[in-house]
Amino acid sequence: MDTLTSDQRSKLMSRIRGKDTKPEMVVRRLLHGMGYRYRLHAKELPGKPDIVFRRRRKAIFVHGCFWHGHEGCKLARIPKSRVDFWIEKIGRNAERDARAIKALEDRDWKTMTIWECETKSPDLADRLRSFLEV
Template identity: 40%
Template structure:
């Protein structure tokens, strides 16, 4: 399938995708707050700038978009049909960087929680997911 948008316009559209304060991230933040989990946002001093940092639990949370972070076996992670080499390299670089950041955080003693965009659609579903992730750590 050929892209129906001019390359300059496509670039503009892709640049507009937020890296912070996205809808899935806001949903996770709201659910975490309702569960009594207190956190800091986007700690620049930590590798990968985690979306949420929960110092009390020595845990960081990444809310990953399935497309940009290439969630395995997820229909939302399908690469574009055009410019395949560029996108393949882009996604490989993203995934390698993610793995490197997760390893660095774990080496620093942090627990890394990854929440995928496709896993959360409602507040109730997100709260249930967070309860499972934090059950062993004493969250409500």
């Protein structure tokens, strides 16, 4: 059972951002520090990738583990209340992500997904560098 009232839950959920999240800012700072320049949230591309390198035809999605259903991650556990709702909601998010990635790949774009929990990894810079330099 939810411990918050409907108004409290609504206020809490309204504070969740879709852009400029902490994980996204970590990746952006890292890329900028490495000397890469990029565009943000390209509306004309499927899925509006978080970070776009147009000339390289590469896009990076930075996903929150909970909202996008990162399997096996401790940050992606389903809440105990309204379990059916959350399973369906997160499932739809994952399906939408897969469609966006496929649409980009069909346009000959390369994509990379970075999960929230991976932003703490010491080898993230190496992964980004190898993705962008290939």
